[in-house]
Amino acid sequence: MTVMMMKVFHVLLLLNSVWTLTGGERGVSCHFGKICVFPCKFSPGDNILIHWHLTPGNVQVHSFYDNQDQLGQQDQQFKGRTSLFLDQISEGNASLKLTGVKVQDKGTYQCYTSTMEQEAKTSNINVNVKAPVQKINMRQTENLIICSSDGIYPEPHLSWSTSPPSNRTFQNQTTVQKTEELLYNINSSLTLSDREDELEYNCTINTLSDQRRASWRRRPSVEIISGEATISCSSPDTPLSGFSLVWRFNQRQMIVTKNEDDEQRVSEEWKQHVKEVSESGRLTLQHLSADHEGTYTCEVSKDGDSSITQVSLRSDPGKGNSHVVIGIVITLVVIAAVIGLVVWRRRRGSKCTKSQKVKKRENNKLEKSEDNQDEEEETKMNSS
Incomplete structure (x- = not known):
């Protein structure tokens, strides 16, 4: 049989296989943006012919014959994205x-x-594509908690809960948007209760194949005392072995990070302020000023789930600024001492002046008395 006849024979068999399928059927799950392999085996031989098609529509994906790839009829959707294991085809x-x-x-x-x-031989491979929830972002904006995640497939579902459980009805708004890549972005906002410091808010996003969860909690504010403050990440303080940790200032500025291997990195801007990071993630800061008042956020993550703790740092006028008060008191004492010294010297000078005047008067009187005596003696001598 000539090569041309073999090609015709193979094409006729291929067309027939579109309608009459033989062999097994398997399922493959592929991750969006990644590499995926569709398995297919056959008995080795000569004049190997391989065709891959996507149905419905009989879209040509990849062809191989005459010992080389034949991609002239390949659909544009697959251009530059397909390949066979050429060194294993003969096997x-x-x-x-x-x-x-x-x-x-x-x-x-x-x-x-x-x-x-x-x-x-024709076999079917059912291919599903999924883009799992990679990360859930949670943040506070005024009296709202925002929970969001991007690039998900298939369409996700979002739900809210609290720890401990709350009987109140959640006021939330959830929107789902579809991107040009046919992925889904989901965003939900929840109105905070008046007792948010006592509740942990949980946001769960799930699809048919996976689920991720993030929690958010606001802890009582911490005071800056003598330029230092210590803020906790977890409650109670427990070692965070195998977790990743990120501390941020005002939700954007990174302070310090720790990875699962306990490797720590402090940002250049905060090196002079980070005094210690404990095994539980507790952060001790130093050399703080009023510029460091604000919101500090600790995010602990493991296996796709995360826990976020938010703490406000503020100065206490009665404690944190005690050095200012002491300085003012010392200044007032010095001023009072100077004023007292001036008054004392003036009073002393006034007394000395009065004493000198009295003494001068007495001296004048004495001199006059002596002059009168001399005149009387002189008069007596003249009369005799």
Whole structure:
């Protein structure tokens, strides 16, 4: 049989396989944006022919014959994203590798194989695509808690709860948006209660195949005393082995991070202020001023779940600024002492002046008395 006749024979078998399927059927789950392999095996032989199609529509994905890839009829959707394990084809491996998986890639793929020694064989691979919830973001904005996550597939569901459980009805708004890549972004806002310091708010986002959870809690504010403050991350303070940790200032500025291997990194701007980070994530700060008043957020994560603690740091005029008060008191004491000294010297000078005047008067009187005596004696002498 000539090569041309073999090609015609293979094509006829392929067309027939579109309608008459033989072989097994398997399912493969692929992650969005990753590499995915669709398995397909056959009995080795000569004149190997491999065709991959996506149904419905018989979309051409990848072809191989004459000992090389044949991609002239490949659909534009798969350009530059498919390949076979060329070094393993002779061993009966017709598996297809697809890179940069998209949502549009889901569907049923047909693997058609044949050789000179083996009749055509077709197997189906059902491919599902998923983009799991990677991270849940939670933050406070005024009297709202915002919970959000992006790039999810299939469409996610979001729910709220509290610890301890609360009987109140949650006032929340949830929106789901579909992106150009057919992924889903979800966002929900929950109105805080008047007793938010006593509750932990839990946001759970799940799809058909996975689930992630994040919690948010606000702890009582902490005072800056003598330029120092210590703020806790977990309650009670327990070692965070195997967790990742991030402390932020005003929800944006990174202070310190710790990874699962306990490797710590402090941002350059905060190196002079970070005194210690304990095993439980408790943060001790030093050399603080009024500029460091604000919101401090601790986020602890493990296996996709996270716990967020928010603490406000403020100065106490009675304690934190005691050095200012002491300075004012010392200044007032010095001023009072100077004023007292001036008054004392003036009074003393006034007394000395009066005493000198009295003494001068007495001296004048004495001099006059002596002059009168001299005149009287002189008069007596003249009369005699």
